Amino acid sequence: MKEYKVIDNFLPEDVFSEMSREITSPGKFPLYYVDFIAFSKERNKFFYFEHPLFYRSRPTSDFYLPIVEPFLEGIGINAIIRAKVNAYPKTESIEEHGKHVDFDNMPNDTAIFYINTNNGFTRLENGTVVESVANRLLILDGAIYHNSSSCTDADLRFVLNLNFI
């Protein structure tokens, strides 16, 4: 059965506070422009910014350990497939991005950690909406189709996206 769970207040308050400050404070955290979202080939329809932390068996950022370490034990991760921070710019109205699974070529679990509170969300294939609440963790079976969205009430919608076994 394809399952998901939502855990609020996942990180201890001081750990979360430091991590979110590091990522969301203006001028501190490098973000890279991406000209599509969720495998869409429609360039210039949606865009966002990301910060790759880990991919293809190696860290891709000095921020990898400081950001991901609290989740390794907290979730019980055996092997990381990919870790990255996503930042979706505010839009006039909420835009829902394409439904997808992060990796369709290997069994994995997906975690979405909400770094700031906003009116954006993750929508699962059964219609369930998981709202963006700071320090909330959504863990789902990697086979569950889902989609992200933008928000209208914060400059950026920040999430940490983890794929793991």
Add this chain to the structure above:
Amino acid sequence: MNNYKVMDNFLPEDVFKNLSDLILTPGTFPFFYSNEIADGDDPGIYFIHNLFADCFPISPYYEAVMNPLIEHMGINTLHRSKVNAYLRTEKIVEHGRHVDVEGIPMNVAVFYVNSNNGFTRIDENNVVSSVANRLLLLDGSVVHNSTTCTDQDLRVSININFL
């Protein structure tokens, strides 16, 4: 008398292509979120990448981005340089009127990295469109403002203050 000058096709094509590819290719160039545009009262956010400030290069991309511009502009003394990336908006938003540096006689250059329908407004009657590889030179005392654009994800320019 015009107190600004526009130079199109400023960099040689191959040099410009290298520079614009470096900055515009998705996933290659780090930008930093800023919630203060121009005078700080502007709505919205933009992304910046500081290259040079306080008499020192502050980015590993400094030489790759600035060397061609310094060479072709003949800059002797650089005060500040940064890459600005304004996010696409539903309608064009004009940011606050400002001079970049107050109290120091300084020249301003805006180098347009991509073409879009945003612009730099000099005054009520004069705007400079964002055309890739265009350089705008301004006397530093000229009040001006930037804008967003509606036809590209990002409006990217390099802002240079120099003597």
